Every structure is written in structure tokens, then in C-alpha cells.
Amino acid sequence: MLRIDVITIFPEMLEAVTRFGITGRAHDRGLWQLQAWNPRDFVTDAWRRVDDRPYGGGPGMVMLAQPLADTLAAIHQDRQALPGANTGGAGAKVVALSPQGRPFDDAVARDLAAGGGVILLAGRYEAVDQRLLDRHVDEEWAVGEFVVSGGELPAMMIIDAAVRLLPGALHDAGSAQQDSFADGLLDCPHYTRPEVFEGVPVPEVLLSGHHARIAVWRRQQALRATLRKRPDLIEHARRSGLLGAADEAFLQTEVLPDSSDSG
Ligand code: 9D3
Numbered sequence: 131m132l133r134i135d136v137i138t139i140f141p142e143m144l145e146a147v148t149r150f151g152i153t154g155r156a157h158d159r160g161l162w163q164l165q166a167w168n169p170r171d172f173v174t175d176a177w178r179r180v181d182d183r184p185y186g187g188g189p190g191m192v193m194l195a196q197p198l199a200d201t202l203a204a205i206h207q208d209r210q211a212l213p214g215a216n217t218g219g220a221g222a223k224v225v226a227l228s229p230q231g232r233p234f235d236d237a238v239a240r241d242l243a244a245g246g247g248v249i250l251l252a253g254r255y256e257a258v259d260q261r262l263l264d265r266h267v268d269e270e271w272a273v274g275e276f277v278v279s280g281g282e283l284p285a286m287m288i289i290d291a292a293v294r295l296l297p298g299a300l301h302d303a304g305s306a307q308q309d310s311f312a313d314g315l316l317d318c319p320h321y322t323r324p325e326v327f328e329g330v331p332v333p334e335v336l337l338s339g340h341h342a343r344i345a346v347w348r349r350q351q352a353l354r355a356t357l358r359k360r361p362d363l364i365e366h367a368r369r370s371g372l373l374g375a376a377d378e379a380f381l382q383t384e385v386l387p388d389s390s391d392s393g
Contacts, residue, residue, distance in 0.1 A: 131214055132162040132296060133247040135205045135222070136285050137198065139180060139254055141166035143282040147289050156299040164289070167205060169197040181255050190256030198251065198262050205249055223268045226251040226258060227281030227288075231270035234288055236311040238271065242288070243295035250288065252281030314367035316360060318351035350380050357384055 136144050144166045148157040156162055170178045173196075180198075181191040202224065209222060225248055232238075242248060251258070251267065263270070273284040293299055295306050306312065321332040335347045356363050364381070367373050373381075 131160060132243070132293070133165070133209070133214070133222070134162065134289055134292075135165045135167060135209075135247070135249040136252055136282075136289075137167050137169060137201050137205075137250070138252040138280075138282050138285070139168055139170060140280070140282055141168050144286065144289075147286050147293070152299055153290050153293045156293050156296060159298065161296045161299055162293050165205070165208070167201050169193075169201045172200040172204065173197045184256070188256075193253055193255055193258040193262075195259040195262035198258065199266055202249065202266050209247075222247045222249050224249045224251065224266060226263055226267045226270045227253065227272070227284045228258075228270040229272055229277055231272035234271045234273050234284075234291075236291075236309075239288070239291040240295060242292040250281070250285045252285045254280040313352075314363060314370060314372045315352045316356045316363065318348040318355065346376075349377070353377055353380055354384060357381065358387065 138144060144164060147153045148164050153162075157164070169180045173180060173194075179194065181193050184190070184192045223245075227250060271284075271288065273287050278284065297303075300306055309317075321336060325332050325337070333347070335343055338344070353364070356367075364373075
């Protein structure tokens with residue numbers, strides 16, 4: 131049972147990952163659990179404020195350190211009280227979601243799925259008081275080089291990416307291994323019925339029933355798609371030793387299309 135705690139002023143947002151699709155089914159099956167914590171429940175002033183104006187001036191508001199520290203203390207206590215298998219006991223890592231964080235990727239998702247759970251801090255407003263980050267947060271993760279309005283959607287992306295890797299989460303165990311980025315290449319094209327759509331036939335090799343030839347074709351299509359859309363990944367796969375002699379021979383025969391093509 132993977133336990134994920136999320137600190138958020140919008141806990142209802144996180145319910146979606148427990149209800150729908152692969153993560154919803156994995157939740158129903160008891161493969162993982164979510165605890166959402168609202169820092170507003172840990173403040174006692176009349177307005178239940180969790181933010182205030184930034185020292186030094188400037189736009190936006192800053193999340194107060196104390197409500198977040200009190201929320202974290204309650205989470206650590208709750209984890210210590212219920213040290214189930216793979217919940218990490220009291221020792222779960224605290225991760226703040228932040229545009230300034232380290233890029234979250236497939237390797238971090240696999241670490242998370244293999245580990246004892248995590249406490250995710252999903253912020254709103256412009257920032258979190260730096261003293262809370264310095265004293266109570268172990269790492270910061272970002273989900274891409276774009277800005278969204280808060281940490282909740284990034285938290286849901288991270289949860290989804292990790293939970294689908296849990297043993298038993300996918301119908302087909304091979305899917306997680308075959309996923310793009312697991313082998314360092316983009317996916318090959320896929321086809322289903324009908325055999326001809328708007329005059330375009332399915333590549334005949336896929337109808338041949340020749341499994342070895344189909345595997346070679348798919349590998350070559352994956353190499354072609356990666357070379358055209360993400361040539362940086364070809365270099366990375368090469369340096370990681372993921373390309374064999376047959377891959378290199380195929381890439382030698384590939385001519386790049388005109389760069390004005392969309393690929
Ligand atoms: C002007 C400074 N802004 C930072 C670029 C302030 C700011 C905007 C939006 C601070 C936080 C946010 C909310 N975003 C997240 O919490 C967030 C995020 C993101 O915006 N992009 C990529 N990954 C992440 S993880 C959390």
C-alpha cells in the first residue's frame with residue numbers, strides 16, 4: 131500500500147485521482163491511499179488565513195509557514211501511528227511542488243512507485259515562506275517549463291505517473307515497460323479497425339501475422355518518430371547504451387524530412 135499525503139487548500143481537487151481511470155481502480159483495489167490535508171484546518175484566527183503579504187513588497191501573497199508546519203507535524207504523527215507496509219512510517223520524504231523544482235520525469239516516478247510514500251505540498255499564491263521550505267521540505271519538483279495556478283494539478287500528474295507503475299495497476303503488466311521513456315524512445319504508430327480509413331490502409335506488415343517482422347517494424351517506427359520529433363532522445367538513448375547495432379544501421383538509412391514539415 132503506497133501512501134501519499136497532499137497538503138492543499140483545495141483537497142476536493144485531489145479526489146479525482148482516487149475516482150477515475152487507472153488510478154481510481156488501483157485506489158479501489160487498495161494498491162495506494164491518499165490523505166489530503168487542508169492547512170486551513172490548522173489555523174485558529176477568525177479569518178483562517180493561510181497567506182499574508184510579502185515582506186519587502188511586491189505582487190501576490192505568500193503562504194504562511196506556521197499552518198504548513200503544523201499540518202506537516204500532524205501528517206508525521208499520523209504516519210507514525212499507522213506504520214503500514216510501504217507507507218514509509220514516519221520517514222516519508224516531504225516534496226514541495228514548485229515551478230522552481232527539479233524536473234519530474236519517468237525515473238523520479240519509478241523511484242516514487244518503489245518507495246515508501248511521499249508528502250506533497252501543493253501551494254497556491256505566489257510562493258511559500260522560504261523558512262518552511264528550508265526547514266521542513268526535502269526536495270522541490272516541477273512538472274514542466276510552464277506555469278499553472280497551483281500545485282494541485284502537478285500533484286495529480288505525479289500521483290498518476292507513479293500509481294500506474296504499481297504492480298497490478300495496469301491490466302497488462304507489459305504496458306508500463308513498453309511505455310514511452312521506459313526504453314528511451316517515443317512510441318510507434320498504432321492501428322485498429324477498419325483496415326482502410328479514408329482511403330488509408332493499415333501498414334501491411336501489421337496484418338501479416340509475422341510477429342518477428344512486426345517487432346522489427348515497430349522498433350524502426352519508434353526510432354523514426356524519435357529521430358524526427360525528439361532527436362535529443364536518440365542521443366540520450368545512444369549514450370545510455372539502449373541502441374543496438376540494428377538500431378544504428380536503421381538510423382543510418384533514415385533521411386530527415388524537410389524541417390518545415392510538422393513531422
Ligand atoms: C512570478 C513567479 N511565479 C513563479 C514562476 C509565481 C508562481 C506562479 C505559479 C508560483 C507558483 C505557481 C503555481 N505553480 C505551481 O505551484 C507548480 C508548478 C508550475 O507552475 N509549473 C510546473 N511545475 C509546477 S509544480 C508546482
